[in-house]
Ligand SMILES: Nc1ncnc2c1ncn2[C@@H]1O[C@H](COP(=O)(O)OP(=O)(O)OP(=O)(O)O)[C@@H](O)[C@H]1O
């Protein structure tokens with residue numbers, strides 16, 4: 001499914017809808033966020049984390065690689081692989097121990113093997129003054145989630 005997001009508020013609303021579409025515990029979900037610099041990946045991740053109940057700041061994980069959040073819906077790990085150059089480095093950031101929560105990953109292209117263990121690829125692209133988000137389900141449960149989001153629609157569902 002794809003949806004046009006005319007402004008930042010639409011990206012934020014979409015991040016909230018995404019969180020709401022995940023049933024029950026967030027544990028074990030892996031969401032990949034792709035798109036060029038400035039496409040809105042962090043905006044979407046921030047909205048997702050706040051929708052799960054986080055009230056403080058959402059710092060960029062560019063240097064720390066992982067920012068953990070312990071929230072009522074479960075743990076969320078905001079991961080940014082921009083500075084990672086090889087798949088081996090995933091071990092150093094303790095990737096395998098992050099499966100007790102939802103991993104939302106910016107720049108997953110740095111570790112191409114992640115696609116095999118992910119649920120959902122979320123791609124953001126520039127379109128005019130706004131952005132277009134495209135969801136590609138990579139697991140059966142993500143297929144249901146994408147269908148549910150499609151059914152909910154949005155103010156700008158095209
Ligand atoms: N749908 C939208 N339409 C227009 N602008 C948007 C939209 N969504 C987010 N933005 C704006 O895009 C800018 C960049 O957003 P953001 O930092 O989330 O991008 P990013 O993909 O994380 O970039 P980077 O790769 O540099 O980390 C912000 O100023 C944000 O307000």
Ligand SMILES: [Mg+2]
Nearest residue numbers: 041042043106
């Ligand atoms: Mg970012």
